[in-house]
Amino acid sequence: MLKKxxxxxxxxxxxxxxxxxxxxxxxxxxxxxxxLPENDCPPxxxxxxxxxxxxxxxxxxxxxxxxxxxxxxGVSLWFGRNEECGLRCPYHGWKFDTTGQCVDVPSEPEExxxxxxxxxxxxPLIEKGGVLxxxxxxxxxxxxxxxxxxxxxxxxxxFTSKRLQDNNWLQAMEGGIDSSHVSFLHxxxxxxxxxxxxxxxxxxxxADSKPVFEVVEAPGGLYIGAxxxxxxxxxxxxxxxxxMPCFTMVPPRGDHPIHGHFWVPIDDESCTAWSFDYxxxxxxxxxxxxxxxxxxxxxxxxxxxxxxxLANKDNDYLIDREAQKAGRTYSGxxxxxxxxxxxxxxxxxxxxxxxxxxxxTDNGIIMARHRLMRAAKALHEKGVLPPGRTVEDxxxxxxxxxxxxxxxxxxxxxxxxxxxxxxxxxSV
Amino acid sequence: MLLSESARxxxxxxxxxxxxxxxxxxxxxxxxxxxxEAARLVDDISKKPWNGAAxxxxxxxxxxxxxxxxxxxxxxxxxxxxxxGEIADADCVVVIAGxxxxxxxxxxxxELCTQYHKTLVALVVPQGSYEQDTVDRSLKAxxxxxxxxxxxxxxxxxxxxxxxxxx
Ligand code: FES
Ligand SMILES: [Fe+2]
Numbered sequence: 171m172l173k174k175x176x177x178x179x180x181x182x183x184x185x186x187x188x189x190x191x192x193x194x195x196x197x198x199x200x201x202x203x204x205x206l207p208e209n210d211c212p213p214x215x216x217x218x219x220x221x222x223x224x225x226x227x228x229x230x231x232x233x234x235x236x237x238x239x240x241x242x243x244g245v246s247l248w249f250g251r252n253e254e255c256g257l258r259c260p261y262h263g264w265k266f267d268t269t270g271q272c273v274d275v276p277s278e279p280e281e282x283x284x285x286x287x288x289x290x291x292x293x294p295l296i297e298k299g300g301v302l303x304x305x306x307x308x309x310x311x312x313x314x315x316x317x318x319x320x321x322x323x324x325x326x327x328x329f330t331s332k333r334l335q336d337n338n339w340l341q342a343m344e345g346g347i348d349s350s351h352v353s354f355l356h357x358x359x360x361x362x363x364x365x366x367x368x369x370x371x372x373x374x375x376x377a378d379s380k381p382v383f384e385v386v387e388a389p390g391g392l393y394i395g396a397x398x399x400x401x402x403x404x405x406x407x408x409x410x411x412x413x414m415p416c417f418t419m420v421p422p423r424g425d426h427p428i429h430g431h432f433w434v435p436i437d438d439e440s441c442t443a444w445s446f447d448y449x450x451x452x453x454x455x456x457x458x459x460x461x462x463x464x465x466x467x468x469x470x471x472x473x474x475x476x477x478x479x480l481a482n483k484d485n486d487y488l489i490d491r492e493a494q495k496a497g498r499t500y501s502g503x504x505x506x507x508x509x510x511x512x513x514x515x516x517x518x519x520x521x522x523x524x525x526x527x528x529x530x531t532d533n534g535i536i537m538a539r540h541r542l543m544r545a546a547k548a549l550h551e552k553g554v555l556p557p558g559r560t561v562e563d564x565x566x567x568x569x570x571x572x573x574x575x576x577x578x579x580x581x582x583x584x585x586x587x588x589x590x591x592x593x594x595x596x597s598v
Numbered sequence: 599m600l601l602s603e604s605a606r607x608x609x610x611x612x613x614x615x616x617x618x619x620x621x622x623x624x625x626x627x628x629x630x631x632x633x634x635e636a637a638r639l640v641d642d643i644s645k646k647p648w649n650g651a652a653x654x655x656x657x658x659x660x661x662x663x664x665x666x667x668x669x670x671x672x673x674x675x676x677x678x679x680x681x682x683g684e685i686a687d688a689d690c691v692v693v694i695a696g697x698x699x700x701x702x703x704x705x706x707x708x709e710l711c712t713q714y715h716k717t718l719v720a721l722v723v724p725q726g727s728y729e730q731d732t733v734d735r736s737l738k739a740x741x742x743x744x745x746x747x748x749x750x751x752x753x754x755x756x757x758x759x760x761x762x763x764x765x
Contacts, residue, residue, distance in 0.1 A: 171764050336608065384741075385748045439610065483604040516604070518613035527622045528762050530690055530719040530746045537748065540758040578737050 172523035172539065180542055181338045181520050183435040184220035188550035192415055192542070193219050194307035195549065195556050197316045198434050199444050200295075201225055201302040202332060206233070210252045219306060220437040224248060225295060226268070229255045233297065234268025235304050237290035241272060266290055298322070300330055301444075313559035318417070319567060319589035320430070320446040328448035329427075329462045331469045334478050335511050339416060339441040340539075341521040343433040345510045346418030347534050349396040349410055353379035355509050358499045363506065365447070365458065365467030369424030371570050371598035374398045374406035381408075385534050386580045390414055390563030391541070393587065394534040395579045400572050406598060407579045409587060411566040412538055414545060414558035419568035420468070422597035427454060428568060429468050439519035442477075445469050445507060450567075451594045470507040479508055487512040565589045569596040625689035627651045627765035630671065632703050635696025635725060643757055644674050651765035657681065657703045669706055685710040690717050690763065693740070694756065697724040698732025701739035708743030720744035721759070724751060 172180070183190045198218065205214050206227040213226035215238060222238040224247045232255075238246055240259040247266070250257040256273055258265040264285075265274035270292030278284040293304045294312075299321025305312055320328050335342055345351070352360075353375060360372045378398035386393045391413040400406040408421035419430030432444035445468040447454070454462075465471035471480040481488040487503045489512075494502030503512045528536060545556035557563065569586035573579060580587075586596030606612065629644075629651055631637040637655035644653035654671040658678070662668045669681040685691060691711055695701045704720070711718040720740040724733050733749060740747055750756065 171762055173761075382744070383746045384737075385746070387749060387751050483608055484602050486602045486604045512604075515608050518608060518616075519610045520613075522613070522616065525616070525621060527764065530692075530717045530763070532762075533719065533746050533748050533759065536759050536762040537750070537755065539762075540752070540755055544752070544754075576738060576741070578734060578741075581734070 171526050171528060174524055176539075176543060177520075177523045179546065180539055181340050182438055183339065184438065188546040189415075189542070190219055191307075191549050192546040192556055193435065194305075195311065195559060196307075196313060196415065197296075197303045197305045198416075199301045199316075199332075199432050200235075200304050200434065200442075202330065203297055203300045203302060206302065213248055213250055213252055213257055215246070215248045217436045218304065219435055221306070223293070224250070224257065225302065226250075226252050226257050228252065228257075228268050232268045233295040233302065234266075234270070234292065235295040236266060236268070236270040236292040239290075240264055241266075241288045241290055242275075264288075268292070268295075299328060300325055311555060314561050314564075317561045317564040319450060319565065320448040323448050323450060324453070326453040327450070328446060329454060329459055329469075330444065330446040331462065332442050332444045332477055333470050333472070333507065333511065334436070334440065334476075335443045335515065336440050336483065336519065337515045337517060338438055338520045339433045339435040341514050341517050342441050342443055342511075343412075343416050343418065343431075344535050344538070345514055346420075346431050346433065347392070347394055347410055347412045347538055348532075349383075349394060349408060349421075349534075350381060350531055353381070355500050355513070356506050358493075358497060359506050359509075362498075363466055364461045365426050365429075366423055366506075369426065369598065371406055371408070371423055374400050374598075375408075378406075383531055383534065384579065385537055387537070387541075388413075388563075388566075390558035390560070390566075391417075392534065392537055393580065397579075403575055404572050405575060407569075407571050407573055407583065409569045409571075409579055409583060410534075411568055411587065412534075413563055413566060414556060415542060417558075419566065421568040421570040422595045423570065424597060425449075426597075427458060428595045428597070430568065431468070443507070443511065449595075450589070451592060465505055465507070468507050470505060470511070479511065481505070481508045481512070483512075483515055567595060570598045571596055572598055622764070624649050625764065626687055627690045627692060627760065627763060628654065628684055628688040629692045629694065629760070629765070630654045630707060631656065632693055632695045632701045633699030635699055636694040636723065639696075639723060639753060639756060640694060641674055643760070646757065648760065648765055651760060652684070654679075654684070657706065681706070682710060685716060686714050688714075688716050690719065690765075692719045692721065692760075692765075693744075694721045694723060695736045695740060697722055697736050698729070699736065701736050704740055704743055711743070717745045718743055719746045720748070721756060722747070722749045723753060723756070724749065 270290035272288035381396040548554040
């Protein structure tokens with residue numbers, strides 16, 4: 171349970187809010203490179219942390235992320251002409267470059283210098299791993315650029331997708347660190363999904379639906395270990411890292427690509443669920459890549475031409491009660507990604523946490539909220555920069571291991587939890 | 599296009615119609631400090647207002663007839679109560695261990711939790727500048743018994759957790 175004011179604190183990320191400041195301390199993924207495929211391509215509207223912006227790639231390939239609305243009379247620059255190193259408003263021809271600087275006000279004599287005095291708010295936009303990232307905080311405290319493993323392996327080893335989700339970021343992120351739902355909600359998929367099935371570890375998951383948990387703090391976030399019984403008194407551990415504020419990884423299965431998420435607020439009532447899959451040491455096979463494009467694993471199928479899932483609230487998530495009854499899916503919704511999204515959206519745009527009844531095994535979630543609130547307050551009130559901003563924090567991996575009963579996973583699996591170039595994931 | 603049921607009910611507008619009646623009864627959370635370091639923490643925390651959480655700071659044992667051992671819990675005011683009774687009556691049992699302190703008492707508590715089907719949550723609280731192996735020792739002692747084991751470096755976490763559990 172959270173008190174009303176705590177719930178407001180963790181769910182509100184607009185400008186000037188404590189959580190908003192916290193989010194503005196990190197590089198966040200906001201667009202796929204494919205959304206700005208070439209120089210002078212059409213600009214794209216993007217809303218992040220309750221701020222509306224336009225992203226574009228200019229004639230020289232420079233990336234820009236600027237205030238959506240023209241400084242003249244407020245037309246959306248989505249209608250703009252992306253030409254000759256700038257975005258020109260189609261209403262009266264004012265033109266802005268990738269830094270937001272106005273470079274042309276056609277009605278005024280060039281010599282007047284009028285354009286120089288006009289500048290739209292802009293944020294840096296960089297490209298890494300097929301993803302465009304922005305940092306919306308103060309320049310002086312810019313953290314190191316993203317070094318997440320999925321974004322640094324060669325592009326043929328990774329696949330990243332995003333989907334729009336109609337609810338607050340936190341209830342989505344909490345799904346990412348809640349390993350106990352897997353044995354229920356995703357039960358039907360462990361043995362069927364092409365990106366999950368066949369792993370030796372799956373049988374432990376299915377046989378033991380009452381895992382035991384161990385929550386360990388990491389400098390940048392948490393490790394949540396879920397322990398299930400394996401053979402001869404040994405334990406099957408699935409270890410989920412969470413890095414502040416919104417990065418989570420799913421423990422791997424067999425040699426399947428390893429995956430995880432970023433949960434980025436669009437505004438307080440919607441978020442972008444980023445889903446990445448990669449293999450640290452080999453290219454994805456054509457079959458794997460095709461499965462990901464087809465919405466298998468943690469990815470989804472889309473309404474054509476959009477990032478909105480094909481199964482969405484307008485069609486009741488294509489719920490199939492027969493499949494639910496027969497046990498092919500636990501909730502009647504198909505696909506792991508939509509199983510999560512449908513339930514999280516059903517909580518309402520902002521989950522009312524004053525009404526929840528948490529149990530002891532929800533401690534991973536309790537701890538994550540606690541750390542978020544603490545860090546947000548420390549930053550807002552005392553200017554203390556939050557955890558999770560260093561390269562080391564980003565070099566994490568999830569892991570699945572079998573360990574003897576007396577070994578703490580944090581030590582026994584220590585190496586397995588660090589991303590290393592050329593080293594395969596630790597998986598069962 | 600007609601709005602589907604899901605589209606209609608997931609709006610902020612509709613969220614206002616969630617029934618406001620309480621959906622649970624208060625639960626009995628028993629918080630037991632396993633050592634003197636933990637007892638100091640529990641002592642502080644117990645002074646805050648709680649929804650019936652009960653705090654205990656130590657265990658004592660007493661030889662009773664036939665080689666049986668009877669265990670007593672001491673609450674913060676120095677009253678003793680029967681461990682069996684407290685556990686039987688709990689909804690959730692939280693044990694708190696200072697890192698590296700003797701956590702042996704946990705086995706007695708855990709046995710009762712198993713017997714009465716109670717969830718045991720264990721918190722390890724490392725002190726100031728602690729050694730990693732002291733934490734490991736506590737973890738090792740607690741691991742066989744706890745359904746949820748947490749290492750909480752921030753002391754205010756205990757409070758946060760109890761609040762979250764409506765203790
Ligand atoms: S069982 Fe967890 S939300 Fe309903
Ligand atoms: Fe899930």
